[in-house]
Amino acid sequence: MxxxxxxxxxxxxxxxxxxxxxxxxxxxxxxxxxxxxxxxxxxxxxxxxxxxxxxxxxxxxxxxxxxxxxxxxxxxxxxxxxxxxxxxxxxxxxxxxxxxxxxxxxxDLTERRRLLVMERPLDPPSGGAFDGVRPFDYATDADQLLALNAAAFDWHPEQRHFSRADLDARMAEPWFDPAGLLVTADADGLTGFHWTKRHPDGRGEVYILATHPRAQGTGLGRTLLAAGLEHLAASGSTSVHLYVEASNSRAVELYERAGFAVVHRDVLYGPTLTRSSDDR
Ligand SMILES: CC(C)(COP(=O)(O)OP(=O)(O)OC[C@H]1O[C@@H](n2cnc3c(N)ncnc32)[C@H](O)[C@@H]1OP(=O)(O)O)[C@@H](O)C(=O)NCCC(=O)NCCS
Structure with missing residues (x-):
């Protein structure tokens, strides 16, 4: 330490x-x-x-x-x-x-991953309601949120490890706003969540957006995204950005359709992978 x-x-x-x-x-x-x-x-x-x-x-x-x-x-x-x-x-x-x-x-390091920052301006809040979207309740939702995160990001090198300690550390940060962590649920539990973040300078962020595999492809991601953007706009943010893996084409497409454009790139460099005889 x-x-x-x-x-x-x-x-x-x-x-x-x-x-x-x-x-x-x-x-x-x-x-x-x-x-x-x-x-x-x-x-x-x-x-x-x-x-x-x-x-x-x-x-x-x-x-x-x-x-x-x-x-x-x-x-x-x-x-x-x-x-x-x-x-x-x-x-x-x-x-x-x-x-x-x-x-x-x-x-001799080569590109392993490419992380995009996407951004768009935020319109003033529309005042619209989003059926079935409610704020996160730590007592009843925390375990399910972590399980949902692990299932939705099982392919992701970092996000799949998001633990209760990570959750608690972020909830203790000054920017944390309980009203900005939105969830949806069905009879079997949480189906999705959109954790928004408002930076000290007022910029908004789609911090984590995840839908459970059983609910994917139903338009839930689009609804949760819109609900979070409405919350950020109502909090006074006039722009919103997010981080997404360039290889996560479904998510990149969702964000492009919602008006986001790439403004920044982070690259992970690693030792050049050599082909082993097993790969041939
Ligand atoms: C990237 C960074 C860590 C390099 O640190 P550094 O102490 O200058 O690196 P070194 O002196 O060990 O450089 C080793 C070699 O890298 C290459 N290199 C380093 N800086 C470079 C530059 N500005 N342009 C082109 N090549 C560069 C050169 O081949 C260099 O050898 P040389 O000086 O004999 O030509 C430093 O610029 C930095 O802190 N940048 C901001 C943080 C960052 O980008 N980190 C991620 C690194 S992948």
């Missing part, structure tokens, strides 16, 4: 790098992991000239790492050393900036 002084120094480095690159080098999950319990997470701090010059975080649960180097210390091999610290893990390049592309190419 990190001591609070190190956490502060890492947060400062993140701010410096974000200002220089116009891109956040650590995602929300990695920022939360700085002060988390540390399960599956390792931290590598690289100091030079009395300051924190680089940081890498490895996450064996996700099989991924995130690393960043202070703009004043780049092109001196620090990034490569940190990459050695998280060897075996694939590395996120948020924004897929030219430096990360060059760095990945230099280490």
């Amino acid at each position: 990190l001591v609070s002084d190190d956490i502060n120094r890492i947060r400062h480095l993140v701010t410096v790098v974000a200002e220089a690159d116009g891109e956040q080098p650590l995602n929300e999950d990695a920022m939360l992991a700085l002060s988390g319990d540390g399960a599956g997470v390792s931290h590598y701090l690289f100091e030079q000239d009395g300051e924190l010059a680089g940081y890498a975080q490895g996450n064996t649960k996700h099989g991924t790492a995130q690393l960043l180097v202070h703009p004043g210390h780049r092109r001196h091999g620090l990034g490569s050393r940190l990459l050695g610290d998280v060897a075996g893990l694939a590395v996120w390049a948020f924004g897929d900036l030219p430096a990360a592309q060059g760095f990945a190419a230099a280490h």
Whole structure:
């Protein structure tokens, strides 16, 4: 576990790098992991000239790492050393900036996943009602929401691991709004949920949208999406964005039909996969 002084120094480095690159080098999950319990997470701090010059975080649960180097210390091999610290893990390049592309190419890393950010403006609230959509109730819905999430995202490398601890940590965040977590149910339990997030600057986010496999293909995703967007608009948001796997074509199509367009890309780079004799 990190001591609070190190956490502060890492947060400062993140701010410096974000200002220089116009891109956040650590995602929300990695920022939360700085002060988390540390399960599956390792931290590598690289100091030079009395300051924190680089940081890498490895996450064996996700099989991924995130690393960043202070703009004043780049092109001196620090990034490569940190990459050695998280060897075996694939590395996120948020924004897929030219430096990360060059760095990945230099280490023979190739694209493993591509995460899209999609966005659209939000119309003023219509005042419309959404039949069967109600707010989440922790006491009765928490277990079902986690089971539904695991079933809907059984193919997803990170989201399928979303646990009660993850749920509780996010519900304890200042942005959490119980009215912005909407669910639907049938006689057998929850059929879907749309967790919206309102950022401090007012922007809205489709944080998690999931429908149970037994209810997929019935228009439920579209209804839950619309209900969440209505909630965000009613809360004062004028734009909304979301993250989606480029390979999740059904979801990308749902969002394109709802007026979202791709505005940003994050790429996960990993060691080049070589074909084994079994693949031939
Ligand atoms: C990407 C990053 C980690 C590289 O850190 P670094 O300490 O400069 O990397 P290194 O000095 O070890 O670079 C190793 C090689 O990567 C390549 N490389 C690094 N930066 C590059 C750039 N801006 N343009 C092109 N190639 C680059 C070069 O081949 C370099 O070798 P060289 O300097 O001898 O030409 C750093 O720019 C950074 O923190 N960026 C923001 C966070 C980020 O994108 N992280 C994801 C990395 S996949």
